[in-house]
Amino acid sequence: MRPASIKDVANHAGVAVGTVSNVLNYPERVASKTLDRVQASIAELGFVRNDVARQLRAGHSRTIGLIVLDIGNPFFSSLARAAEDTAAEGGNAVVLGNSGHDAQRELHYIDLFEEQRVQGVLISPVAENSKRLAALTARGTKVVLVDSPSSEDEFSSVSVDDVSGGYMATKHLLDIGRRRIAFVAGPQQFHQVTDRLSGAMRAVAEVPGATLEVLQAADLTVLAGRGVGDSLVERERSLLPDGLFCANDLLALGVMQSLTMLHTLRIPQDVALVGYDDIDFAASAVVPLTSVRQPTTLIGRTAIELLTEQLESPDAGPRSVVFKPELVVRASTGS
Amino acid sequence: MRPASIKDVANHAGVAVGTVSNVLNYPERVASKTLDRVQASIAELGFVRNDVARQLRAGHSRTIGLIVLDIGNPFFSSLARAAEDTAAEGGNAVVLGNSGHDAQRELHYIDLFEEQRVQGVLISPVAENSKRLAALTARGTKVVLVDSPSSEDEFSSVSVDDVSGGYMATKHLLDIGRRRIAFVAGPQQFHQVTDRLSGAMRAVAEVPGATLEVLQAADLTVLAGRGVGDSLVERERSLLPDGLFCANDLLALGVMQSLTMLHTLRIPQDVALVGYDDIDFAASAVVPLTSVRQPTTLIGRTAIELLTEQLESPDAGPRSVVFKPELVVRASTGS
DNA sequence: CCTCATTCTTGAAACGATTCATTATTACGA
DNA sequence: TCGTAATAATGAATCGTTTCAAGAATGAGG
Known part of the structure; x- marks a missing residue:
């Protein structure tokens, strides 16, 4: 059966549709006797306001799109939760899209969100696709880049200084005496990967005699990390790095899984290990993992705030917030 | 600037609105010369179809609501991903709501989704709130319970046999010779907790001399698990359980974190540990965790399929799918 | 009982798309 | 050239709200 409309309620209560609308939106404008009667009808008919029609009339929705990698x-689920919580405070809902690092799917979600006329889009872009995003903003949908700086300050953005994070992680390895450093990289098109790498390079350059090798992982996942670990175990001992910095914690946990499973290399004695993100599970890993912590909750919250800011004062230019990461030392670097 | 509407396109191309609509929906009905002209106008004006208006006319949306705990x-993020992927195959989007085990927030999302006229709602309910959900279905919004059986077969549901999972986990502890079993429970109102417990009780009852103690955790999180672990460490040795079954992996990892941090109790020698869910991180824990695996991807996919089923044949009754869990043995029970 | 001010209520217009009965155009054979 | 059939294009009606100018009802004061 078709759900009850405002018209049905109006008929049932013997009033005009405008009155029912007032009951819903401006109850103080309605005489209390009428109010009661209309509310009784609403309850009896089980009327639920059709937000689609409301949105059409209002010209904008109460949803915000979030596209994560x-x-x-x-890291992203924590970010998503924070964004959702913050949005809920303002009466908005978050629609989640998972691009899975796939530019095609990312585009698909951007299209979808634009058709749905979301208030704005928070996006952790696969690769900077400014043209599509610029078109979005040009048509009135606000954009905030998350975990990715805006190259030309074209969009508002919230990010963490990955270069400095990479520097901190590598400096720490050097500080505890490691000299043969290896960086476990994910695909090079991820700026998170290249930024962290360039931080690592800077740290290594500061210490004479230190070397940096780059190991390529196919992906930023536990599984890909295990692959890298397996290949390390097969190496001749003298060719092994003694300090390993992984582009994220998932990779690090994978590497750790592989090294400890085969019991040939000890962490941190043979290889010291540093991850990135400091996800909850880093602390409870086989060997508790030293990691670079990112303020996920703060990132999510700030992203929504930047979006709100843009919605409230559309003329203000884009604003970028950059957080500093923080090194958390644990057993994997021999605390 | 107001985004271009179908009317703007029609004016620009010198055709009627109906023709533009045909270009969008039935291009084969339009003469190729007109088609080109309209498409050029669409491109030039940057027209993007307003899905809100389309939905209003169509009477239903292309979104599915998902409410997780x-x-x-x-466990839930994996489930969400599977649901999202499956929905995307059918051209639908998933809107995510996180109830955080809070009945109030759950209700809020149900209301929101109903107002948005989502096609259906997948929900992992905080506590069975059948009345509200029944009202939902009565008004045409389909409901599928996820990770929760429907008590009266009132709704379609996808669940995993938690009683049998609890039995398997506990039986395994008994099989390796443990007799003083403890179940680390989360809040008792979660049926997942009570079902797993009753499975544990059944297993213990089968073995003469085995005992079962219930330890209460405040929450199903790593942090809460750590609290339980801390309190265990303080106990007199003779009063300690030798087999610990945790209501989920997060709790188990928390307990593990606490026990291994203080180095007073060894896993599995002093205490064997079993978790539940077999999340990715269970395998890479301090001591790789024995756990009960749930087929998350399958659950998510099936939930969407059950929903689709209901949408396509509205008269068919609700259908319930129950999956069997699977024990994955690792070092935490001394493989 | 009338007037005027105040408080409520009304109902048509608008939001932007889709649908479909109607009308216009084209193509073709006679 | 005309008639007919097939193909295209039209535009009003519709979906369910909100808005707002205008009208109706009420109440106070004289």
Whole structure:
């Protein structure tokens, strides 16, 4: 059966549709006797306001789109939760899209969100696709880049200084005496990967005699990390790095899984290990993992706030917030 | 600037609105010359179809609501991803709501989704709130319970046999010779907790001399698990359980974190540990965790399929799918 | 009982798309 | 050239709200 409309309620209560609308939106304008009667009708008919029609009339929705690279990564699920909580405070809902690092799917979600006329889009972009995003903003949908700086300050953005994070992680390895450093990289098109790498390079350059090797992982996942670990175990001992910095915690946990499973290399004695993100599970790993912590909750909250800011004062230019990461030392670097 | 509407396109191309609509929906009905002209106008004006208006006319949306208990829990994020992927195959989008085990927030999302006229709602309910959900279905919004059986077969549901999972986990502890079993429970109102407990009780009852103690955790999180672990460490040795079954992996990892941090109790020698869910991180824990695996991807996919089923044949009754869990043995029970 | 001010209520217009009965155009054979 | 059939294009009606100018009802004061 078709759900009850405002018209049905009006008929049932013997008033005009405008009155029912007032009951819903401006109850103080309605005489209390009428109010009661209309509310009784609403209850009796089980009327639920059709938000689609409301949105059409209002010209905008109460939803915000969020596109993340990998919702299975605790970094993003934590971020998503924070964004959702913050949005809920303002009466908005968050629609989640998972691009899975796939530019095609990312585009698909951007299209979808634009058709749905979301208030704005928070996006952790696969690769900077400014043209599509610029078109979005040009048509009135606000955009905030998350975990990704805006190259030309074209959009508002919330990010963490990955270069400095990479520097901190590598400096720490050097500080505890490691000299043969290896960086476990994910695909090079991820700026998170290249930024962290360039931080690592800077740290290594400061210490004479230190070397940096780059190991390529196919992906930023536990599984890909295990692959890298397996290949390390097969190496001749003298060719092994003694300090390993992984582009994220999932990779680090994978590497750790592989090294400890085969019991040939000890962490941190043979290889010291540093991850990135400090996900909850880093602390309870086989060997508790030293990691670079990112303020996920703060990132999510700030992203929504920047969006709200843009909605409230559309003329203000884009604003970028950059957080500093923080090194958390644990047993994997021999605390 | 107001985004271009179908009317603007029609004016620009010198055709009627109906023709533009045909270009969008039935291009084969339009003469190729007109088609080109309209498409050129669409491109030039940057027209993007307003899905809100389309939905209003169509009477239904292309979105599905998903309400989970805790998106930070990998069990749910994995489930969400599977649901999203499956929905995308059918051209639908998933809107995510995180209730955080809060009945109030759950209700809020149900209301929101009903107002948005989602096609259906997948929900992992905080506590069975059948009345509200029944009202939903009565008004045409389909409901599928996820990770929760429907008590009266009132709704379609996808669940995993938690009683049998609890039995398997506990039986395994008994099989390796443990007799003083403890179950680390979360809040008792979660049926997942009570079902797993009753499975544990059944297993213990089968073995003469075995005992079962219930330890209460405040929450199903790593942090709460750590609290339980801390209190265990303080106990007199003779009063300690030798087999610990935790209501989920997060709790188990928390307990593990606490026990191994203080180095007073060894896993599995002093205490064997079993978790539940087999999240990705269970395998890479301090001591790789024995756990009961749930087929998250399958659950998510099936939930969407059950929903689709209901949408396509509205008269068919609700259908319930129950999956069997699977024990994955690792070092925490001394493989 | 009338007037005027105040408080409520009304109902048509608008939001932007889709639908479909109607009308216009084209193509073709006679 | 005309008639007919097939193909295209039209535009009003519709979906369920909100808005707002205008009208109706009420109440106070004289």
